[in-house]
Each structure stands twice: as structure tokens, then as C-alpha cells.
Amino acid sequence: MAKDPEVDPRVVAGDYIADSIRSLMEGRVSRRTFIARTSALGLSGAAIAAIVAACSPAPGASTAPSAAGRTGVGATPAPSTSAGGTPPPSTGGVAYDPMKYAGTKVRILMTGDENDHRALGDKVAQLKEETGIELEITSPALGPLIEKTLQVLKADQAEFEIINYLGFLTTQQVGGGYFEQLNAYIDDPAETDPAWDFEDFAESNLRNVGIYDLENQELGVGSDVYGIPGLHSGSVVYFYRKDLFDAAGLEPAKTWDEFKAAAEALHTDEVAGCSFIGANDFSLATVDWYTRFITTGGELMTGSPATKDFRPNLNSPEAVGALQMLIDLLPFAPENVTTYGFAENVDAFSTGKIAQMIFWSTIAGPVFNRDNSLVADVTGVTPVPAASGQTSRAILGGWGVGIPKNLEPAKKPAAWRALAWITSKDVNKYFVEAYQIDASRDSTYVDPDLVSQYPYLPVAGEANANAQPIETTILNDFFAMNDVMNIEFNKALIGGQDAVTACANVQTQWEDILRKADVLA
Amino acid sequence: MERAGRWRGHRFLPSRDVALLLGPCVLYLTAFSLFPLLYSLRISFTDLGAADSSGDWVGLANYADLLADQFFWNAAVNTAVMVSAAVSIQVVLGTALALFFNLHLRGSWLVRGVLILPMLLTPIVVGVMWRALLNPDWGIVNWALETVGIDSPNWLGSTEWAIRTVVLVDVWQWTPFVFLIVFARLQALPRDIFEAAEVDGAGRRGMLSHITIPLLLPAITFAAIFRAIDAFRSFDLVYGLSYGGPARSTTTLSFLAFQNGFQFQNYGYAAATSYVMVIALILATTLLLRRVRVRRADAL
Numbered sequence: 001m002a003k004d005p006e007v008d009p010r011v012v013a014g015d016y017i018a019d020s021i022r023s024l025m026e027g028r029v030s031r032r033t034f035i036a037r038t039s040a041l042g043l044s045g046a047a048i049a050a051i052v053a054a055c056s057p058a059p060g061a062s063t064a065p066s067a068a069g070r071t072g073v074g075a076t077p078a079p080s081t082s083a084g085g086t087p088p089p090s091t092g093g094v095a096y097d098p099m100k101y102a103g104t105k106v107r108i109l110m111t112g113d114e115n116d117h118r119a120l121g122d123k124v125a126q127l128k129e130e131t132g133i134e135l136e137i138t139s140p141a142l143g144p145l146i147e148k149t150l151q152v153l154k155a156d157q158a159e160f161e162i163i164n165y166l167g168f169l170t171t172q173q174v175g176g177g178y179f180e181q182l183n184a185y186i187d188d189p190a191e192t193d194p195a196w197d198f199e200d201f202a203e204s205n206l207r208n209v210g211i212y213d214l215e216n217q218e219l220g221v222g223s224d225v226y227g228i229p230g231l232h233s234g235s236v237v238y239f240y241r242k243d244l245f246d247a248a249g250l251e252p253a254k255t256w257d258e259f260k261a262a263a264e265a266l267h268t269d270e271v272a273g274c275s276f277i278g279a280n281d282f283s284l285a286t287v288d289w290y291t292r293f294i295t296t297g298g299e300l301m302t303g304s305p306a307t308k309d310f311r312p313n314l315n316s317p318e319a320v321g322a323l324q325m326l327i328d329l330l331p332f333a334p335e336n337v338t339t340y341g342f343a344e345n346v347d348a349f350s351t352g353k354i355a356q357m358i359f360w361s362t363i364a365g366p367v368f369n370r371d372n373s374l375v376a377d378v379t380g381v382t383p384v385p386a387a388s389g390q391t392s393r394a395i396l397g398g399w400g401v402g403i404p405k406n407l408e409p410a411k412k413p414a415a416w417r418a419l420a421w422i423t424s425k426d427v428n429k430y431f432v433e434a435y436q437i438d439a440s441r442d443s444t445y446v447d448p449d450l451v452s453q454y455p456y457l458p459v460a461g462e463a464n465a466n467a468q469p470i471e472t473t474i475l476n477d478f479f480a481m482n483d484v485m486n487i488e489f490n491k492a493l494i495g496g497q498d499a500v501t502a503c504a505n506v507q508t509q510w511e512d513i514l515r516k517a518d519v520l521a
Numbered sequence: 522m523e524r525a526g527r528w529r530g531h532r533f534l535p536s537r538d539v540a541l542l543l544g545p546c547v548l549y550l551t552a553f554s555l556f557p558l559l560y561s562l563r564i565s566f567t568d569l570g571a572a573d574s575s576g577d578w579v580g581l582a583n584y585a586d587l588l589a590d591q592f593f594w595n596a597a598v599n600t601a602v603m604v605s606a607a608v609s610i611q612v613v614l615g616t617a618l619a620l621f622f623n624l625h626l627r628g629s630w631l632v633r634g635v636l637i638l639p640m641l642l643t644p645i646v647v648g649v650m651w652r653a654l655l656n657p658d659w660g661i662v663n664w665a666l667e668t669v670g671i672d673s674p675n676w677l678g679s680t681e682w683a684i685r686t687v688v689l690v691d692v693w694q695w696t697p698f699v700f701l702i703v704f705a706r707l708q709a710l711p712r713d714i715f716e717a718a719e720v721d722g723a724g725r726r727g728m729l730s731h732i733t734i735p736l737l738l739p740a741i742t743f744a745a746i747f748r749a750i751d752a753f754r755s756f757d758l759v760y761g762l763s764y765g766g767p768a769r770s771t772t773t774l775s776f777l778a779f780q781n782g783f784q785f786q787n788y789g790y791a792a793a794t795s796y797v798m799v800i801a802l803i804l805a806t807t808l809l810l811r812r813v814r815v816r817r818a819d820a821l
Binding site: 143172480483 | 570657658675677678679680764765766767768769780783784785786787
């Protein structure tokens, strides 16, 4: 049975320092990580400096790919494993043993609203075969999942070893300090399969769901890892009907003006020129409005919660303009688009009733499914349009998986083993191959086998890499604020108010919420 | 030692038997009704919210915020509209159906059986089912109306129609309940009163307005109160049918409490909303039940 790394008497400081030196020499940890670790263990500054100097590569020597540390994210310094992180459960020199936790049962609490739980369910037997770990999946719908997650995280002891959390809730759940820091596990070659490849995770996703500066309460800042992107990530892309565009001699829209012009040109009684989320639905604001807003130069929030000047810009020209764009598209959209949510748009596009729309890339699954979709062979995918001079980008979606901090310590290493396995390259590839779930790993988006089957993948990968988290996710009131936008924008779309009034109403309500949350004076 | 006593002529059961008989029930009610009720009351005085909230005591702040919240009043108005409209229609229709089926026409037993089917469905199923039936693109209702040349309204897509649609679906589901109650009462009315009235030369209309309806009034009132309470706390129908929209036009108090509690994790605020509903229900039912008692004495 695995022992708690924090209380394991075998893990003594001397061994740990020796392991750290070995790791530094082998390039498995960065110098920064090494300094942090050894300082925490009481090594003097002079001794550390001497070791670092001794371990430095000779001039001209090639640098190992992992020299920045396995948990080093891009140009960010490698994370400190001593500050809040659990030390590795085993010391260096121990080879990775996939069956180390055989016979252990690991329970995961995850979403049942997507296909993720089905895909993972397919892999349970393989996990047991390769690691001996039995995985039990509990997958409620999003609402009950959030409820249950909060109960588990706030309990004296967690009843689930792994928790899958929505990226929009990272601040609430990871920022609340409820998840175990993972750097030590990631950096430990005895605990993490060498093929796992931490650096393969898209940086955007890592910063959205994995990295958190707890001390300063900043999402995506620093290098402390609390969650791993998965089991799916993704953003928004532009779906269009190649056959209709070709017939009309049009190119897929690169700007919003072109989008509207194409909608007008392609609109017929049978096929709507375009569509969007028009109902009071989560994605009305986050997909259709927000994409147009940021790609026309809009900035949702200014200031900072810390300085209590976190002010929304919902009454800016870009905000009003983005909503007005949707209103202007109504004549070329399906007649009942103001009742169209996620499912209605997917159904209508898949049955050939829509010429173009921007949407979560995850709908590529049903759209490119030849068994059910009438447009699988005639649909093209490109990045979302943007105003001249703006980068094509949209909101960043996705999920994270982590280990509850209040899990019984002895269970954490096995939990990590299972977590690493379910976020591995092979599993990620299977998710895309079998269910077209948006990948969390860069390599999956460009996997030659997958791309040959699903040519949209590189575009989805690019969108995922360029996507940005919506600024309000750092607040616990994110869902309430999003709801306000959806209601007011939907009201504008059904003719209950104009775009200026809708945006002003959102601005007023948001300011009230932000004042109550004490982030706006 | 077992003791027995008397209270207004009724023998007390021995105390051990009382404990054995009532104990499980009291335990059950304490665990599953009383405790949650008191616990949520305590929550309503705290700021218990999302993960980082400690649930600090805030006194009546949630209640004060609620009463100043325009969306609470919007939900209160929607609830009032739904309760009054739905219950009124159900009472009129249910009573009319009961009177009609009291004619005992041939085959009416079969129609009666079919009639009560909607109330056997759970409201969430009814909501989702009607949302599909009313789908503007492929719903069968619009297709049927358009086939006979009637333009379909925007059932769930316009603020004017959405609340009417919710009321209509509620009426569809619960009119059979009123019908059953009134019909049962109708079957139990003493025949001699009608025979006497007939001998005295009373016409059908006169008997209906002066004998039948007054005699049915306790049953009608009971059904109306029962339905009003149910409609007042109706949540699942709204959740499945309109999700409170568009533009909050069908957001009822129950749905508002759900949103605050389970979507936005403002548990304190949601609990306060629920308690305002409880207080309103207690006041309303106390007043109405007093009326039932009086009417019952009058009628019988």
C-alpha cells in the first residue's frame, strides 16, 4: 500500500537532496526548482550555488528538452515543488512501475453532460489491465456535479480520488485551495510515466485549469500546477458549408462584414444564411457575443478585483456593436433562432439548414458523423472571423482534473497514477477518435492518423491555442453574470429592447454584482 | 408501569405503545422534514455561497436584498399570474367536465380514464414533452395548426406567449385533478335534495346554480387550494418547458430560488427566497382553509 509522502519516514531530507541533485544533473528539474527544493530542505545558499554551478552544462553542450523542468510552462520558470506541493512519494533512482498501485480502487467524479464519461468508461478495462487500478466513474449532470464537488471538497475527507471540474470554476474550486498541488508528482519519474509528457498540454488550457497562484489568487500565473487539462478542452471555430460557398463563389468569411455578406447571399427559404445561439442560453453570451466582442477590439473588464476597480465595459461601443451584429443577422438566420440553443443549432446545421455559424469546436463530432449528419462531407472549418487588425480568437472552454486536497494522503499517489493515465496521449487520442471530443493535448490536434479522418482538428487546435478565458471566470459570480447577459441579449434579439439598452442593463446589473462581491468600490 | 388516561372521552394508549407507534414517524419527520427546514432557515441568515464562502451570519440581509430585488418581484408577479390563471381555468374546466361526465353518457368511463392520464406524468416529463410538441421548427402542434390554416403563436419564444404557454400546459396536466375531486363529490351528493327540488318545479339551470354548485363548493374550494399550493411552488414544469425565459417572463419564485441556489451557488439568498415562499404559503392557506371550513358548514 502506498504511504503518505508527507509522513513517510523513508523520505528523509538527505535522500531528497541527493535525488534533487541527480534530477538537476539529468535535466529533469530546472535550476529554479532545484533551488526552491533544496532551500526548503535547509541547504545553504552557498552550497546550492556551488551545486548549481557544478551541474551547469559545459558551453556548447546541448540542452535536454526537459531542462526547464517537466512542469515548466512555456517561458515560465519551472514550478516550486516545496511551496505547498507534496514531496514525491518515492525517491529518485526508482524506475516507473506501472503496476505499483495494482489492486487500488480510484473513484472519479466527472461530468455526465458531455461524452467524456462514455469515452472514459470505454477505457476502464484497459486502465485496470495496464495499472491494476480499478476506476469507478460517477458522472452527474453539470448542476449536480457542481453541488457534489463542493460537498466533496468541503468535507473533512474527500470520497473521490479524482475530480473533474469545469474550467469556468477553476477560480472557485482550485483558487479556493481545495486541490492538491501536483508538481511533485509530475516531476517524479517514479510516479509519472516517462511517456506522459506534461509539456504536450496546450499552454492555454494549462493556464485556464491547471496553474494557479494561490498566494496572490491569480489564475494562470506562476507555475504551481493543481489540475491537468482534461478530459476535454476546446474553443470556438467557424463552420461553413463548402458546397454552398463554392456554388456562390464565396470564400469563408475572415471578417464579420464578410460573414454578414455571406449570410445575405446564401440565405434561402431552405437554408438559413447563418445561425447563432439566440435563446437565453449559456453560449449566447460566451460564444456568439463574446467572440464578436473581443475580435472587434472589446475588452470585457478593466482594473482588478484586488484593487476593487474591476469594472465591466458592457456599455462600450464594441459591446453594443457585437450585440447589434447579432440583431442585424436575424433576417438571415432561421426563423426561430431566438429559441435556438446548443442542440437546435447542431441539429439544424447537421441537417443542412444552416450555411455558416461559429460554434464550440466540440460539435464537430455530430457534424462530421456520417451516420447522422447530412453535411459531413460538405462542411468546412476555419478560425472565427475577426475585424481587420484583430487576431481570430474566442473563449476558452474545457475542463480540468485534479486530486482533492482533503483526500486521505495514502490514496493520493494512486489517484495521481490514475489521473496521469486518463490524461495520457493515448487516452486523449481515443477520446477524439471515438467521440470527436476536443483534445487537451497539442499532439492530438496534429496527430496524422486523426487529421486524416478529421481534417478540422488542426483548426480546432489553433483555436484552442489562441483562445482566452473570459475575464469574469475569476469571480465566483461568473454564472450569475453570464445569466444576466444571456437574458438581456435574448430580450434584445426578440425585440424587447435595443442593443444599447440591453448592454446598459447588463452594465448596471454587473456593477451591482461586483459591488456585492467587493471587487468594485 | 403502563398507564392509561382519558381525554375528552378517548382512552390514551399506553405511553410505550405511543412511542413505538409514533416514534418512527416522528424520527422520519425530524430527519427529513424538520431538520432540513430548520437548517435552511439558518442558511437564510448567512451568506453561504460558493466554495470560498464561509457562511457568515448576515442577519436579515438576504431578506432585505430580496425585497429590494426587482427580479424577485418579477418572479412574484409571474407566480401570481400563473397561480391565478391556471387555477381559475382548471376549476372552471374541471367542474364543467365533472358535470358533463355526471350525465353518464355511453362510453364516458373510457374517456374518463384517458382524461386523467396527464396527471399521472411527472411535471418535468410534461415540460420536456410539450417543449418538443411546441417546437417551432418541427413540433406537431404548429404543424397541426398550420395544416388547418392557423398561424402558430411563438409559444415559448415571446415574452407575451411564454407565460400563457406555461399556464396552458399546467391546465392540460392538472384539470383532471380538479375534475376527479369534483366528480367524486358529485357522485356522493344526496339525491333526495334534487328530487325535492324537482317536485317543487325547479328547472335544470336553477338546480345547478342553487343546489349543485353550492353543494360542490367545498370540494371545488379544496381542489382549488390544493392546486394553488402546487402551482405556487411549481418548478419542474418551468424548468422543462421554458427554463424561466425568455427575458425572465416565466421565472417563478421556485425557479428563482433554484437559479440562485443551484446555478449561482448563493445558498443563503436561495434559502431566503424559499422562506418567503413558505411564509406566503402559510398565510394564504390559513386564510383559505378557514374559508373552506365555513363553507363546508354552510353547505352541509
